[in-house]
Amino acid sequence: MLDQLSTLGSFAEPVGWVVLAVFLLGVALEYAGYPDRSRSVFVFAWVLFAGFWLLLIYPWFAEDQSIIRGAGATLAVPLSLLVAKAFYEGRESLATLSRAVAFMGLIYAPVVMIPVLHDRLILIVVDHTEFLMNLIGYDPPVVVELSEVGLDREISGKSSDLRNSFVFFPYEDVSVTYSIVVACTGIGSMAVIAGLVAAVRAPLDRKLTALALTIPIIYVLNIVRNVFIGINYGHQYAQFFPDLTMTLFGVDNPVRVSYLWADRIIAQSMSVVAMLLIIWIVVRVLPEVLGVIEDLLYLLTGTEYDLDEVLDVSTAESESSD
Structure with a gap:
C-alpha cells in the first residue's frame, strides 16, 4: 500500500502542469470575453487541483516528513472542491x-x-x-x-x-x-x-x-x-x-x-x-x-x-x- 501511495505521488508533478495549463486557459477565455466558458474551465481546473493536492498528501507527510505541508495539502483537497462547487453554483x-x-x-x-x-x-x-x-x-x-x-x-x-x-x-x-x-x-x-x-x-x-x-x-x-x-x-x-x-x-x-x-x-x-x-x-x-x-x-x-x-x-x- 505504501509503495502504491508513493507511486501515485510521483504523478503530482505532471498533474500540476496540466492543472496550471487549465487555469491559464480559463484566464485566457476570461480576458477574451467568454465569461461562461471561462467559468466552466475554472470549475474543471479546481476539480483537477483537488486531485493534485490529494497526490501530495502522502509524499509530504511520509517522505518529506512535513506535518504542516501535509496538513495543508489535506485541507486543500476539500477546499478546492468547495471552490469548484461554489463557482459552478454562481459565485462569480x-x-x-x-x-x-x-x-x-x-x-x-x-x-x-x-x-x-x-x-x-x-x-x-x-x-x-x-x-x-x-x-x-x-x-x-x-x-x-x-x-x-x-x-x-x-x-x-x-x-x-x-x-x-x-x-x-x-x-x-x-x-x-x-x-x-x-x-x-x-x-x-x-x-x-x-x-x-x-x-x-x-x-x-x-x-x-x-x-x-x-x-x-x-x-x-x-x-x-x-x-x-x-x-x-x-x-x-x-x-x-x-x-x-x-x-x-x-x-x-x-x-x-x-x-x-x-x-x-x-x-x-x-x-x-x-x-x-x-x-x-x-x-x-x-x-x-x-x-x-x-x-x-x-x-x-x-x-x-x-x-x-x-x-x-x-x-x-x-x-x-x-
Whole structure:
C-alpha cells in the first residue's frame, strides 16, 4: 500500500502542469470575453487541483516528513472542491482566486523549468545565507562535493554541481550537510503574493507598491530561515525530545532530530505566521485582496464576511484616491 501511495505521488508533478495549463486557459477565455466558458474551465481546473493536492498528501507527510505541508495539502483537497462547487453554483467572485492560482503558477513555473534561472537564484541565496552566517559568527564550508572537506561520501539528494551545500561538524567523526535548493529560495511564497496581487482589479501603482513592500521582506525572512535551520541542524542545537521525535517522524538517525525541529516544526510554523503578516501588509496597500480572503472564509465557514470595516480599510476609498 505504501509503495502504491508513493507511486501515485510521483504523478503530482505532471498533474500540476496540466492543472496550471487549465487555469491559464480559463484566464485566457476570461480576458477574451467568454465569461461562461471561462467559468466552466475554472470549475474543471479546481476539480483537477483537488486531485493534485490529494497526490501530495502522502509524499509530504511520509517522505518529506512535513506535518504542516501535509496538513495543508489535506485541507486543500476539500477546499478546492468547495471552490469548484461554489463557482459552478454562481459565485462569480471566485474568478479572482482562480486568476491568482494561474498567475502564481505562471510566476513559479519558469524558475522550476529553466535551469539557468533556478541555479542562479539558488547561488544568490547561498551567498546571502553564507554572509549572514559569517556575520553572526558561524563559518561552515560551502562545497560542491564533500571531497573538498576530506569526506569520502556523496551529498544525499544532490543532483547538480552547484556550490550550494553547507558542511558542519557537530561531533567528532560526525558531519552534517545542509543544501540550499529551489524550495529554500522563497520563490514559492513570492509567487503566492505576486499571483494574488496580479489577480485583483486595482490600479497598477498600488500593485507595484504592494510588491515592493512584501517581496523584499519575504526574501530577507527566507535568508533568516535558512540560517536558522542550517545552524540549528548543523550544530545540533534543536535536539528536543529525540526519542519521541524519531518515533513520530519515523526516523532512526538521531542527528535528524535537530533538522526536523528546526525546519519541519519551527521554521514552517513561523512561515505560516509570516505569510499571514505579509498578507496583512498587502491588504493595507491593496484592499481589493480582501475579496479573495472573504471568499475563502465563506467557503470554510458558510458565512459571509465584510472585512473592510473590521480591518479598517476601504476598497472604495483607496480606488477614489488614485
